[in-house]
Amino acid sequence: MKQIRMLLVVAAMAIATSAAAQQRVDTAVKKAGDKAASTAVKGVANVKDKVYKGKEAPDGSVVFIDNKDKKYYIDKKGKKIYLKPSQIRDKKD
Known part of the structure; x- marks a missing residue:
C-alpha cells in the first residue's frame, strides 16, 4: 500500500x-510571436506610411501617419493604436 501511495505521489x-x-x-x-508580429507591422508601416518626425506616442514609440492623415503607433503585440492629438507628445532626445 505504501508503494502505491509513493508511486502516486511521484x-x-x-x-x-x-x-x-x-x-x-x-x-x-x-x-516570440508578439515580437515577430510587431516587427512585421512596423516594417510595413515604415514603407507604406510616413513617420511623424519629432513626435512620439505615450509609450515613447514612433508615431506613423497613414494615408487618411490619422496618427498611430504599433504596440508590443503588433496592433495599430490610433492616437488623439492630445496623446501625441514631443520627442525627448
Whole structure:
C-alpha cells in the first residue's frame, strides 16, 4: 500500500512539473510571436506610411501617419493604436 501511495505521489509531482514546463514554453512562444508580429507591422508601416518626425506616442514609440492623415503607433503585440492629438507628445532626445 505504501508503494502505491509513493508511486502516486511521484506521478503527481511529474505531472505538476510537466505542466509548469509547458506553461513556460507557451509563454516564451507567445512573446516570440508578439515580437515577430510587431516587427512585421512596423516594417510595413515604415514603407507604406510616413513617420511623424519629432513626435512620439505615450509609450515613447514612433508615431506613423497613414494615408487618411490619422496618427498611430504599433504596440508590443503588433496592433495599430490610433492616437488623439492630445496623446501625441514631443520627442525627448
